[in-house]
Amino acid sequence: MQGGASVTARRRGFRGSFLPVLLVLGCAESTPPLRDVTETLEADDVPGAEDVVEAEAEGSACRPGQSDCGGTCVDLTTDPDHCGRCGHACAAGEVCNEGACASTCTGGLTNCDGACVDLTTDPNHCGDCTTICSRSEECVAGHCVCVPDCAGRACGDDGCGGSCGTCPAGTSCSDAGRCVCVPDCAGRACGDDGCGGSCGACGTGFVCTPAGTCSCPGTLCGTACCATGEVCLSGACCDATWEVETTTTLRAVVRDLDGTLYVAGSDGTQAYVAAHDACGVRLREQRFVRPTTATGSTLAAIALSGADVCVGGQTLLDGADPGNGLWARLPKTTLTPTWAVSLWGGGDRLDEIWSVGVTTTGNGWMMGTTQVDAPPTQAWVVRGYADTGTACGFALFPGETGGTVGRGLLLAGGRVYVTGTRAGQAVVTSFADDECGFTSGPCPCTPTGASATVEVAGASYTEVRALAAAGGSVYGAGFAIIDDDFGTLLARIAGTTVTFAPRWNPTAQIDAYTELAADSSGGALYAAGTRGWPGSGTTAGQGVLARYGAAGLTAEWQALLDDTYLCWDVLVDDGGGIVVACARTGSGSVLARCLPSGVCP
Numbered sequence: 001m002q003g004g005a006s007v008t009a010r011r012r013g014f015r016g017s018f019l020p021v022l023l024v025l026g027c028a029e030s031t032p033p034l035r036d037v038t039e040t041l042e043a044d045d046v047p048g049a050e051d052v053v054e055a056e057a058e059g060s061a062c063r064p065g066q067s068d069c070g071g072t073c074v075d076l077t078t079d080p081d082h083c084g085r086c087g088h089a090c091a092a093g094e095v096c097n098e099g100a101c102a103s104t105c106t107g108g109l110t111n112c113d114g115a116c117v118d119l120t121t122d123p124n125h126c127g128d129c130t131t132i133c134s135r136s137e138e139c140v141a142g143h144c145v146c147v148p149d150c151a152g153r154a155c156g157d158d159g160c161g162g163s164c165g166t167c168p169a170g171t172s173c174s175d176a177g178r179c180v181c182v183p184d185c186a187g188r189a190c191g192d193d194g195c196g197g198s199c200g201a202c203g204t205g206f207v208c209t210p211a212g213t214c215s216c217p218g219t220l221c222g223t224a225c226c227a228t229g230e231v232c233l234s235g236a237c238c239d240a241t242w243e244v245e246t247t248t249t250l251r252a253v254v255r256d257l258d259g260t261l262y263v264a265g266s267d268g269t270q271a272y273v274a275a276h277d278a279c280g281v282r283l284r285e286q287r288f289v290r291p292t293t294a295t296g297s298t299l300a301a302i303a304l305s306g307a308d309v310c311v312g313g314q315t316l317l318d319g320a321d322p323g324n325g326l327w328a329r330l331p332k333t334t335l336t337p338t339w340a341v342s343l344w345g346g347g348d349r350l351d352e353i354w355s356v357g358v359t360t361t362g363n364g365w366m367m368g369t370t371q372v373d374a375p376p377t378q379a380w381v382v383r384g385y386a387d388t389g390t391a392c393g394f395a396l397f398p399g400e401t402g403g404t405v406g407r408g409l410l411l412a413g414g415r416v417y418v419t420g421t422r423a424g425q426a427v428v429t430s431f432a433d434d435e436c437g438f439t440s441g442p443c444p445c446t447p448t449g450a451s452a453t454v455e456v457a458g459a460s461y462t463e464v465r466a467l468a469a470a471g472g473s474v475y476g477a478g479f480a481i482i483d484d485d486f487g488t489l490l491a492r493i494a495g496t497t498v499t500f501a502p503r504w505n506p507t508a509q510i511d512a513y514t515e516l517a518a519d520s521s522g523g524a525l526y527a528a529g530t531r532g533w534p535g536s537g538t539t540a541g542q543g544v545l546a547r548y549g550a551a552g553l554t555a556e557w558q559a560l561l562d563d564t565y566l567c568w569d570v571l572v573d574d575g576g577g578i579v580v581a582c583a584r585t586g587s588g589s590v591l592a593r594c595l596p597s598g599v600c601p
Contacts, residue, residue, distance in 0.1 A: 153177025188212025234259025376402015
């Protein structure tokens, strides 16, 4: 900047002091001096010409005072190839002197290969003709001196090893030389970073504390935060109560260790199986008829076996044999049957499977009835292999000529508990899982365990439909008929000793329990069934869920589920909620989760 300024000053001084003399002595001077003046007039006295020259350098990569001539930075006041303007070259032997071609340089200027320069200020000829200063340097008194550049900068390097300034605490110097705020997120996952920004956002349901941590005001569920009214079930936030309606008929529900719920039933003439997550959302479903020649298949029971689901029910046929019992194995991932086996035990009569269980060793146990379409009916126990489907069966009551039915089954403590009704009286018996051998025909087994007769005083008929284990005891649920009026039955069975809960009989229609489950502590029992059902039809009656204290068999509450007429199955999930599968009024079913307090959706 200094070199350029002094050249301009000299040029203007030249014009002001010597031009009148040259004009007066014009005829006495030689041609070259007169040419110099002419060139000076052309270059400098044309209005705006000097501004044009300076403008050529603006915005370019050239030094201040230089111009861009075809991509080359030149000093129009000294360059003999571009003297006064781009492309104007001085003749051989001439020099460029202050923007004009001349024979010699003005006093104080030095001829450096045709360029008249001031060695004390010219950055391209600093001190001598060959020394060129860098872009960050100026020529001062013939020496290249670094000139600090802090234009627009408040901090950082000044280009000469110095500093343009320091930033206050809490800020840092940016590459542009600005003092900017430094975000402080040390130990903070959320909230203000101190600079108007954020250290991060919390997940759904979490709130940011003043300390910058994400806190869950509700229930922490793995990495999720459950909102008010939600509970943590198998690592997922679910509504505390939920309900799923379906057009299918649901008869059984079971819960896997990962919280997945599997249901079984029918959809028209097809067997139906589905998987739901812990929140009730249906994940996948499957429908099938087995064998493929059957006219229809229905399912009444479901159990889990490793990576598979085992189901039991009935398949209907054309011809002399109207139908057989059915059990099938389905992978949990697809629910497409790996195999499905027809089971028969009463000749060419209708047979059914009512309950299914699978032991940890892979033995399948089933309870059902043969000849259900034409007495004498027989209570029927079936043993099978869950890996192949091979099965054999035997009578629960050997020697009985008929009139018996098979209902509930429970696997507990290495024993198989089964229940049926004989001569109007319910019977519960048990045997060891490995007690009964296996053959391709009838199983060679006569249970040796103690049998308990479950008969309500004054009842003409008693039936235990479901069994459950709680606190080391076995419990049964069903119904008893007294004076043609159905009332509920709940009993504890210890060996041959039976203790009854008070009979619940609010209507003159059928009040009965169909299934039973215990909570994880064994302190409470949950019975599902119906209230006021006439025994047929789907429009009268109401599904019921009841809670009993296991120790005293005291009824704590009965909850009626709206728009249902019968609840078929019940279980308790890992959050203490009660999941029920109920038949809806009219048609279809509902899968619902209720609270231990009796609140249902």
